[in-house]
Amino acid sequence: MVQFRTRNGLAALIGTVAVLGAAGTALAEDRDPAYATARAAGQVGEQRDGYLGVVPGAPATVSAMVKDLNNRRRAIYTEKAAGKSTIEEYAFTTACRLILQTAPGEKYQGLDGSWKTRGAGAPERDPKCP
Numbered sequence: 001m002v003q004f005r006t007r008n009g010l011a012a013l014i015g016t017v018a019v020l021g022a023a024g025t026a027l028a029e030d031r032d033p034a035y036a037t038a039r040a041a042g043q044v045g046e047q048r049d050g051y052l053g054v055v056p057g058a059p060a061t062v063s064a065m066v067k068d069l070n071n072r073r074r075a076i077y078t079e080k081a082a083g084k085s086t087i088e089e090y091a092f093t094t095a096c097r098l099i100l101q102t103a104p105g106e107k108y109q110g111l112d113g114s115w116k117t118r119g120a121g122a123p124e125r126d127p128k129c130p
Contacts, residue, residue, distance in 0.1 A: 038062045045107025046098045050091025096129035
């Protein structure tokens with residue numbers, strides 16, 4: 001669980017994410033057809049920590065792809081968080097947004113850590129999400 005240093009730190013982080021255009025930031029996986037296929041097949045999902053997770057039963061090739069994509073995400077988080085927040089805080093805030101952006105039928109990590117399939121309603125999100 002991410003603990004923010006101060007309420008002002010959380011507010012600053014939220015502002016930073018907005019200023020950096022996080023809502024429009026295209027992560028590398030958005031352009032990867034293998035990722036799109038695995039996501040549509042329910043083999044990968046958004047975790048609460050800002051990284052992708054492999055849903056049990058997915059092929060080994062999906063695990064390798066997710067590892068590579070998570071390394072790319074970490075590099076982005078490291079760059080964007082520099083001097084403004086911790087990598088973990090930035091990743092958490094991004095996770096809140098990415099989980100909210102899942103489409104019906106896509107997987108995400110629920111509050112209890114289990115994999116949930118997004119329905120027509122809003123996904124289950126951490127109460128600390130902005």
